[in-house]
Amino acid sequence: MSVPAVVLNNGVEIPQLxxxxxxxxxxxxxxxxxxxxxxxxxxxxxxxxxxxxxGVGEAVxxxxxxxxxxxxxxxxxxxxxxxDDALKAFDRSLDELGFDYLDLFLIHWPMPWIDVDYVDTxxxxxxxxxxxxxxxxxxxxxxxHHLRRLLDEADVVPAVNQIEIHPYxxxxxxxxxxxxxxxxxxxxxxIAQGLVLDNPVIAEIAAAIDKTPAQVVLRWxxxxxxxxxxxxxxxxxxxxxxxxxxxxxxAHDMASVSGLNADRRLGPDPDQTx
Ligand SMILES: NC(=O)c1ccc[n+]([C@@H]2O[C@H](COP(=O)([O-])OP(=O)(O)OC[C@H]3O[C@@H](n4cnc5c(N)ncnc54)[C@H](OP(=O)(O)O)[C@@H]3O)[C@@H](O)[C@H]2O)c1
Numbered sequence: 085m086s087v088p089a090v091v092l093n094n095g096v097e098i099p100q101l102x103x104x105x106x107x108x109x110x111x112x113x114x115x116x117x118x119x120x121x122x123x124x125x126x127x128x129x130x131x132x133x134x135x136x137x138x139g140v141g142e143a144v145x146x147x148x149x150x151x152x153x154x155x156x157x158x159x160x161x162x163x164x165x166x167x168d169d170a171l172k173a174f175d176r177s178l179d180e181l182g183f184d185y186l187d188l189f190l191i192h193w194p195m196p197w198i199d200v201d202y203v204d205t206x207x208x209x210x211x212x213x214x215x216x217x218x219x220x221x222x223x224x225x226x227x228x229h230h231l232r233r234l235l236d237e238a239d240v241v242p243a244v245n246q247i248e249i250h251p252y253x254x255x256x257x258x259x260x261x262x263x264x265x266x267x268x269x270x271x272x273x274x275i276a277q278g279l280v281l282d283n284p285v286i287a288e289i290a291a292a293i294d295k296t297p298a299q300v301v302l303r304w305x306x307x308x309x310x311x312x313x314x315x316x317x318x319x320x321x322x323x324x325x326x327x328x329x330x331x332x333x334x335a336h337d338m339a340s341v342s343g344l345n346a347d348r349r350l351g352p353d354p355d356q357t358x
Pocket of ligand 1: 103130192246272273274278298299313317321351
């Protein structure tokens with residue numbers, strides 16, 4: 085199953101569909117990631133906050149794949165935004181993973197209420213990028229007004245903005261802002277952690293084309309152009325989630341799924357502490 089690549093604003097290519105490891109037990113992460121690599125995934129999304137970078141790195145090594153054949157993203161934790169702390173935390177990520185570079189490194193949350201300005205944190209990521217130890221840098225959970233500050237005050241335009249997107253939270257406005265600035269949009273919790281799968285509109289489309297609800301939702305994301313990394317610790321689902329490149333949703337089906345938007349977040353609003 086060949087996964088198309090998205091070309092980021094610095095020319096780096098990222099597989100449009102990857103494997104997320106949020107809430108995968110650190111002890112189970114090596115095995116889960118190895119399963120994904122065995123099934124054919126070549127893009128893994130982890131974070132310092134998940135506590136499972138080590139398992140991801142061990143799996144990449146154990147897979148026998150060349151390091152450059154797997155695209156790995158990690159994210160800066162919320163309590164290390166001070167620039168010196170961020171630089172050290174990045175080094176710790178490389179140590180945990182056992183890598184000498186990351187493909188993509190993100191600020192996980194903007195944290196506008198702490199006493200460190202995320203523009204200063206971004207400057208630390210720019211330093212990491214300049215050193216060549218991250219092939220691309222980006223942000224996560226940035227609203228338009230956070231992005232504007234980086235665009236106005238910093239040098240490097242983020243390669244990606246990783247935000248909550250699924251049929252109940254379609255984020256059309258922010259995706260447009262990202263696109264206007266050459267920032268690729270990554271959709272986290274793409275199947276809303278399973279919440280959207282029993283929606284009757286999605287179930288009806290799935291039944292009509294003999295696909296599963298998860299495949300319909302993932303296909304909706306891919307046809308919108310977003311980058312996704314569904315998580316599963318169940319091998320059959322890991323296979324199912326990758327088997328989405330041999331069919332297309334019609335414009336009518338795309339509109340029906342988009343019509344489910346209710347601006348309903350599963351996670352916190354990035355501007356609010358809880
Ligand atoms: N940047 C951020 O702030 C942020 C926040 C959240 C997530 N993320 C990233 O986005 C990734 C994906 O999001 P997520 O893990 O929150 O949720 P998700 O991928 O939308 O959903 C995962 C859940 O759906 C189940 N599932 C997976 N495939 C399925 C299928 N084909 N049929 C039925 N159920 C299925 C999984 O169960 P089993 O595992 O039991 O099979 C798991 O409970 C994360 O792993 C992480 O990398 C980033």
